[in-house]
Amino acid sequence: MATFTLQVNGESKTVAVDSDTPLLYILRNDLELNGPKFGCGLAQCGACTVLVDGKPVRSCVATVTSVAKGRITTIEGLGTLDRLHPLQRAFIEEQACQCGYCGNGMVMSAKALLDRNPRPSDRDVKAALNGHLCRCASHNRIVRAVQRAAAEMRS
Amino acid sequence: MSATPPRGVSRRAFLETGALVVGFALAPRLARGQDRLPGSLNGNRRLDAWLRVDPNGTVTIFTGKIELGQGIGTALSQIAADELDVDLKRLDVVHGDTARTPDEGQTAGSLSVEQSGTALRFACAEARGILLTAAAVKLGVPAADLSVRDGTIGASGGGRVTYWDLAGDADLGREATAKATPKPPSEHTWVGKSVRRRDIPKKFTGGAVYVQDVRLPGMVFGRVVRPPSPGAELASVDEARVRSLPGVVAVVRDGSFLAVAAAREEQAIRAREALKQSARWKETESLPPSGDALYRDLMARPAPAQTVIEKTAPAAAAAVKTLDALYTRPYQCHGSIGPSCAVAQWQDGRLTVWTHSQGVFPLRGDLAKAFGVEAKDIRCIHAEGAGCYGHNGADDVALDAALLARATGGRPVKLQWMRDDEFMWEPYGSAMVMKLSGGIDAQGNVVAWSHEVWSHPHSTRPGSSSGVNLLAARHLARPSAPVLPADVPQPAGGSDRNAIPLYDFGSVKVVKHYVAQAPLRTSALRTLGGYANVFALESFVDELAAAAGADPVEFRLRHTTDPRARAVIEAAAQHASWKPGATGDGARGRGVAFARYKNLACYCAMVADVAVDRAWGRVRVTRVVAAVDAGQIVNPDGVVNQIEGGIIQSASWTLKESVRFDRTRVTTRSWVDYPIVRFDEVPEVEVVLLNRPSERFLGVGEGAHGPAAAAIANALAHATGRRLRALPFTAERVKQALA
Ligand code: FES
Ligand code: FES
Numbered sequence: 001m002a003t004f005t006l007q008v009n010g011e012s013k014t015v016a017v018d019s020d021t022p023l024l025y026i027l028r029n030d031l032e033l034n035g036p037k038f039g040c041g042l043a044q045c046g047a048c049t050v051l052v053d054g055k056p057v058r059s060c061v062a063t064v065t066s067v068a069k070g071r072i073t074t075i076e077g078l079g080t081l082d083r084l085h086p087l088q089r090a091f092i093e094e095q096a097c098q099c100g101y102c103g104n105g106m107v108m109s110a111k112a113l114l115d116r117n118p119r120p121s122d123r124d125v126k127a128a129l130n131g132h133l134c135r136c137a138s139h140n141r142i143v144r145a146v147q148r149a150a151a152e153m154r155s
Numbered sequence: 156m157s158a159t160p161p162r163g164v165s166r167r168a169f170l171e172t173g174a175l176v177v178g179f180a181l182a183p184r185l186a187r188g189q190d191r192l193p194g195s196l197n198g199n200r201r202l203d204a205w206l207r208v209d210p211n212g213t214v215t216i217f218t219g220k221i222e223l224g225q226g227i228g229t230a231l232s233q234i235a236a237d238e239l240d241v242d243l244k245r246l247d248v249v250h251g252d253t254a255r256t257p258d259e260g261q262t263a264g265s266l267s268v269e270q271s272g273t274a275l276r277f278a279c280a281e282a283r284g285i286l287l288t289a290a291a292v293k294l295g296v297p298a299a300d301l302s303v304r305d306g307t308i309g310a311s312g313g314g315r316v317t318y319w320d321l322a323g324d325a326d327l328g329r330e331a332t333a334k335a336t337p338k339p340p341s342e343h344t345w346v347g348k349s350v351r352r353r354d355i356p357k358k359f360t361g362g363a364v365y366v367q368d369v370r371l372p373g374m375v376f377g378r379v380v381r382p383p384s385p386g387a388e389l390a391s392v393d394e395a396r397v398r399s400l401p402g403v404v405a406v407v408r409d410g411s412f413l414a415v416a417a418a419r420e421e422q423a424i425r426a427r428e429a430l431k432q433s434a435r436w437k438e439t440e441s442l443p444p445s446g447d448a449l450y451r452d453l454m455a456r457p458a459p460a461q462t463v464i465e466k467t468a469p470a471a472a473a474a475v476k477t478l479d480a481l482y483t484r485p486y487q488c489h490g491s492i493g494p495s496c497a498v499a500q501w502q503d504g505r506l507t508v509w510t511h512s513q514g515v516f517p518l519r520g521d522l523a524k525a526f527g528v529e530a531k532d533i534r535c536i537h538a539e540g541a542g543c544y545g546h547n548g549a550d551d552v553a554l555d556a557a558l559l560a561r562a563t564g565g566r567p568v569k570l571q572w573m574r575d576d577e578f579m580w581e582p583y584g585s586a587m588v589m590k591l592s593g594g595i596d597a598q599g600n601v602v603a604w605s606h607e608v609w610s611h612p613h614s615t616r617p618g619s620s621s622g623v624n625l626l627a628a629r630h631l632a633r634p635s636a637p638v639l640p641a642d643v644p645q646p647a648g649g650s651d652r653n654a655i656p657l658y659d660f661g662s663v664k665v666v667k668h669y670v671a672q673a674p675l676r677t678s679a680l681r682t683l684g685g686y687a688n689v690f691a692l693e694s695f696v697d698e699l700a701a702a703a704g705a706d707p708v709e710f711r712l713r714h715t716t717d718p719r720a721r722a723v724i725e726a727a728a729q730h731a732s733w734k735p736g737a738t739g740d741g742a743r744g745r746g747v748a749f750a751r752y753k754n755l756a757c758y759c760a761m762v763a764d765v766a767v768d769r770a771w772g773r774v775r776v777t778r779v780v781a782a783v784d785a786g787q788i789v790n791p792d793g794v795v796n797q798i799e800g801g802i803i804q805s806a807s808w809t810l811k812e813s814v815r816f817d818r819t820r821v822t823t824r825s826w827v828d829y830p831i832v833r834f835d836e837v838p839e840v841e842v843v844l845l846n847r848p849s850e851r852f853l854g855v856g857e858g859a860h861g862p863a864a865a866a867i868a869n870a871l872a873h874a875t876g877r878r879l880r881a882l883p884f885t886a887e888r889v890k891q892a893l894a
Contacts, residue, residue, distance in 0.1 A: 018401075018421070025420045029376075034368045035361035039492050039541075040574040041424075044826040047492055076361035088359045095351065095792055098800055099224030100358030101493045101541035107359060126834035133826065135492045136224060136542045137803030139837040141796070 004068050008033075009077030015064075023067050024048045024059040027074060035075035035104045039133075046105035046132035050074050056109045075104050078111065087111055090149035091142075098136035105132045110146045118154055122147065192333045194273025195219065199257035203327040205278040206235065208286070210322045212306070213245050216275060219259025220267040221251040221513060221537045222354055225856055226793040227267045229352045233345040233789055234272050238279035238337055240303035241318070243345060248353070251515040251537030253530075261514035261616060263545070263679060264647065265756050265854025268789060272852055280335040282327055289325040290316050340787065340848035347848065349792035354539070366538035367571065369498045369509045375404050376420040377559045377570030378427040379552075380413040380434060381580055382630070384820040385675065386441030389413060393433040400426050405562035410632035411436075414559045416568050427573070440818040443674050447881075450483045450588045453609050456670045460607075463651045463665040471602040471661035474594025476702055481590050482691035482880045485813035486583040488829060489680055493541025494577040495548030499556035500567035505532045506560075510553045511540025517618025518550050525554055525623045525635065544804070546616045546678040547581045548572055551626035558627060575824040580626060583814055584680030585611040585673065587650070589691035593660070599703030601714060602661035606692060610650030611673035612640045613683035626676075639671045643683060647753045652685040653861060656692055657751055658714035675816070682857040685752060686805065689861025690868060690882065693748040697869045698878065706735040707747050707869065717751075719784050722845055723760040724749050726782035730843050731762035739874035742767050746869025748862040757785040757858040761802070763838070763866035767874050769893055772886035776806045776838040776867055781859060783842060786850035794855050795842045801859030802840055807832040809864040810884050 005014045008031060015030045022041075027033045027050065039047030041060045048060040052070040079085035084092070087107050097103050106129060113120060113128040120128070125146045134142065191197055199205070199219070207215045216235045222228045232246040249255055251262070259271055283303065290308040291298040293316050300311045306318040318325075340347065357364050382389065389411040397415060398406050402422030407414045413430055417423035443452045498509040506526070512518040515535035523530040535553070543549055556570040572580075587610045594603040615638065617624045622638030629635070643649030651667045680686075700710035708728045715721050727733075728747065737745075744767075749760040761781035767774050779802050788794055811830050815822045823829050864882070872878040877892040 017419070021419075021421045028367075029420055032370060033361060034363050034365075037365075037367065037493060037541075038571060039494070040826060042574060042825055044574075045492060074361065075359070079360065081356055081360050081362070084360070091359045092351070092356050095355060095796060097224065097355065097358060098226075098796065099492075099539070099542035100355065101365065101491075103358055104361075126837075130834045133492060133831060133833070135490055135544070135804070135831065137800040137807070137832070137837070138796070139803060139832075139834050140799065140840060143834070 004064050006068065006072060007070070008072045009074060017064055019063065019065045021064045022060050023050070023062045023064055026064060027059060033074050033076050037101055037104055039101070046109065047102055049105035049108040051108055051112060054112060054115060056112045075107055078107070086152040087146070087149040090145040090152065094141050094145040094148060096141035096145035097138050102132060102134040106134070106142050110149070113146070114150055114153060118150060120150060192331060193277050195257060195259045195270040196274035196277055196331050196333060199259070199274070200330050202278050202282055202329060202331050204257045205275055206282055206327065208282070208318050208322045208325065210319050212319045213247055214239060214241055215247040215249060217249045217256040218271045218275070219251055219257045219516070220262045220271040222539055223262060223513070224354070224539070224542050225797060226352045226354070226790060227262070228354060229350055230268055230789040230793060231272055231275055232353065233348070233350055235275050235279045236345045237343045238276055239283050241306045243350065245306065253515050253519050253533070253535045258516040261517065263513055265752065265856040265858065267854070268852045269854055272789065276337045277333045277335065278331055280337045281331055281333065284335045285327065286318055286321055286325045289321045293321070346789050347846070348790070350790055352793070364539055365493070366498065366509050366511045366540055367493065367496050369538055369569065371498065371500065371567040374498070374567045374569055375416045375418055375563055376423040377414055377416045377556060377568045378423045378573065379555050379570065379576060380427055380430045381576055382411055383436055384438050386439035386819065387411070387436040390435040390437050392430060392435070396433065397426050397429045400429060405559065406430070407559050407562050409558065410634065411630040412558065412627050414555060414570070416559050416563050438819055441674060442816050442818050444818070445816065449485070449586055453586055453670065454588055458668040458670040460666050460668055463645060463667055464655050465664045466662065468602070468661040472596040474602050475597050477592065477594040478698055478702055479590065479592035480695055480698060480880055481588065482694060484587045484687035484690065484882045486586045486675055486677070487680060487808055487812050488578060488583060488814055488823070489544045489547040489581055490829060490831060491541045491543050491547050491577065494572040494574060495552040496540065496569065496571040497553040497556040498567055498569045499553065499560040500565070501560050502565055504528070506557055507534045507536065508553050508557060509536050509538045511538060511543065511549045512553060513543065513546065513549065514616065514618060517616060518553055521550070521617035521623050521625050522554060522557060525625060525628050526557070545680040546614070548577055550617050551580070554625040554627045578823045578825065578829060579821045582615060582676040582678035585613060585650070585677040587684060587687040589687060591691055591695040593695065593699050595699055595703050599705050601658070601699055604656060604660040604662065605664045606654050606656070606688070607666045608650055608654055608684065608688060609668040609670065610684055611670050611677045612642065613649040613677065613679055614643050615640045615676065615678040642669045646755060648684065650684040652683045652688060652753060653750055654684070654688040654692070655754060657717065657720060657754060658696070658711070659716060660714060675821070682752070682860045685857065686808065686860045686864060689748070689750040690864040693750065693862065693865030694868045694878070694880065697746065697872065708733055709735060711747070711749060719758050720749065720751060723758045723782040723784050726843050726845060727760040727762050727780055730782065730841065731780035733762060739876070742769060742874060744870045744874025746866045746871070746873050748865035748869060750861045752854070752858040752861070756854040757783055759783045759798070759858040759862050761859070761862050761866050763863065763870045765867060765870040765874055767871065767889065772890035772893070774810055774871060774884050774889055775836060778839045779863065779866065780841045781843065782845060783855065783858060784845040784847060785855045786853040787848050788844060788846045789852065791844055794844060797855045798842045798859045799840045801857065802863045803832060803837055805860040805863035806838060806867060809867050809882060812883055
């Protein structure tokens with residue numbers, strides 16, 4: 001075991017774990033963050049997505065060592081129930097899920113997309129989210145939610 | 156999910172207090188001679204089993220139906236708020252807890268609003284009457300002079316009292332009579348509105364929502380090591396070595412059941428790998444052949460032919476043209492995005508399980524049998540999981556966690572399956588064969604119709620029979636007796652669900668071959684047999700229409716007298732701008748299909764447009780327009796969401812999905828082996844709702860899957876002139892058909 005100090009949602013957090021521990025388990029179990037989800041552990045579904053220095057990263061395969069120097073943002077770091085981020089508000093307004101298990105990854109990758117492209121086409125949104133699976137098939141609502149958030153963030 | 160006891164209170168005491176607070180008598184069983192009560196009220200007849208009014212200004216409703224992301228909690232609160240005349244914000248909903256809620260069996264079959272909603276509607280209407288009577292006494296005025304606004308009761312001549320003041324006086328600890336008349340639709344404030352779902356805000360802000368988010372003091376993490384194949388037995392494993400790995404708290408080996416608990420989750424995963432490496436298994440070839448041979452094998456298995464329906468129309472003219480066709484559907488996965496998970500804890504011989512099972516009471520029953528304890532010593536508490544779409548690993552993992560938790564000295568265990576556990580061991584939707592034949596007369600009317608179906612079970616859920624329907628129970632050193640489940644009977648049907656045509660087809664015969672012994676474990680996947688039967692039936696209707704030279708929409712209407720069926724077919728055609736006689740151009744085409752789910756629930760018709768890439772064999776569904784009649788609609792956006800999701804999920808099943816296996820092992824292990832639709836493949840969807848406020852609620856959760864498959868098949872045939880009868884329509888099959 002080794003000690004790591006991580007920058008998560010603007011705070012420093014120190015954990016003692018093996019150096020090859022995937023970030024996901026630290027976020028969920030040590031820091032008790034519910035946002036990132038275990039879906040496959042294989043970088044195939046996107047449920048575990050967080051941002052590291054603004055870029056989407058699959059935390060189920062990213063080791064703690066690989067992110068130790070980065071700024072880590074989870075969905076909890078975007079906003080809260082009383083102070084929603086425009087993306088969170090838009091996903092709620094569009095009722096953009098059934099079970100919602102995929103939602104964390106969708107929001108986080110959408111955040112990275114809107115940061116680099118504030119005016120995406122539907123095609124851009126779909127391309128940015130194409131590596132994320134949604135089994136409940138809420139895809140069309142998710143695209144609408146991202147566009148709604150984009151519009152709000154531009155105004 | 157904070158299940159942490161308040162400081163200074165032991166977990167045990169906490170649970171007991173929890174039980175005291177809600178200490179109502181659970182439903183007395185229906186005695187002979189009692190009146191039949193509406194919906195689930197019939198089996199759970201006390202009013203206080205359904206709701207509680209609290210002095211603090213809130214109402215809690217209790218339901219045995221669980222939230223699956225279908226928005227049931229919201230729909231039920233809309234119904235309760237309307238009957239009680241309270242604001243939605245005052246309502247709390249408790250779902251599926253064997254210590255607190257009514258037993259409503261499984262949350263399945265698109266029945267939740269019909270069963271639980273109906274019960275709550277009557278229970279709340281009656282509770283409102285009781286509260287008004289209490290108010291009348293208090294205010295000294297006749298009850299008829301009272302009106303209610305958000306729980307405040309006012310007399311026409313002045314004088315007010317609230318539900319919250321009356322909470323102590325109004326006794327709901329009594330048997331329901333269902334004599335209070337629920338409100339007419341014109342007086343509804345919430346029902347019929349697209350109220351926002353109450354479960355969603357937490358889901359997008361990292362709230363504790365799912366069973367995966369349950370955290371208990373002292374909790375450890377578990378993983379299972381499943382056999383490499385369905386026929387495998389554990390020969391040897393080096394448990395001692397794995398016990399010495401960092402963090403490992405327990406290794407459990409019982410027959411071929413193998414599991415490990417560790418202090419940290421990644422340690423449990425590593426220990427699982429180590430166990431897997433060291434385990435030696437004796438494997439046997441127990442799986443059927445693949446490809447077309449799978450269906451020959453299924454049809455050759457011994458199963459008596461059972462006639463589901465047979466009616467002859469003596470007046471019918473003789474057929475001048477007859478057709479027959481064979482349709483097939485492979486084994487398919489639920490493929491939940493979140494692998495199955497449960498938290499279990501044993502304390503003083505009593506078990507508590509947090510579970511995303513669709514039926515906490517049946518699960519408790521099977522767990523009790525598996526452990527040889529009484530049901531009263533087990534409490535199953537529902538917590539949401541990722542969408543399950545039927546009977547997946549949710550119940551199985553509860554037994555896994557409980558078996559492992561026996562070895563952790565009272566510490567709770569959170570056990571989640573890995574991705575390959577889920578793909579290899581969830582019970583699949585059964586492979587099926589449908590053999591259709593039919594004849595048309597000189598006018599092009601269908602005068603003879605026959606539908607023969609071969610299928611394995613569609614319901615092997617816990618509680619469905621005498622044995623234990625939990626996976627690990629078969630792997631234990633003392634396995635529980637194997638269960639041969641019966642088929643779900645008509646009128647809902649299981650393997651024959653939706654096999655009886657609703658059209659007027661002259662002589663009709665439906666026969667099923669129910670093969671109870673399945674080489675791969677099968678159970679309820681959304682619609683049971685309905686998806687495949689509607690796919691076959693509605694494909695064959697188009698084949699007969701083509702033989703008759705008729706337009707598919709007109710052909711369906713010609714054979715349909717039910718006005719509600721006609722209305723959805725007409726609405727779908729109209730909104731899609733259906734043009735009779737339009738021809739496909741080789742690459743683009745459109746198809747129509749209709750079904751009334753289970754022949755009992757919602758009516759749904761749709762038109763699908765497809766584009767075919769002939770060189771690559773790729774089929775894209777570009778647009779689907781659906782029309783739905785679900786009777787009275789509680790939450791329109793909720794219905795649209797279900798239908799939209801159903802169409803896209805069905806498109807995924809229809810175009811892409813089948814479980815792979817060789818003669819020994821399932822080889823579907825990850826999303827690479829089991830592709831599902833992605834954003835760039837998803838059709839545009841338009842849903843038209845035909846609201847019928849004066850009709851009863853009809854379930855919609857599974858209404859779209861069958862019609863979507865058939866509409867796509869028909870569109871493909873329309874586009875290319877070639878008909879595909881084997882699901883899924885992979886590029887390989889499409890190329891073959893076009894060659
Ligand atoms: S859990 Fe990380 S990509 Fe699926
Ligand atoms: S909403 Fe359930 S997986 Fe996307």
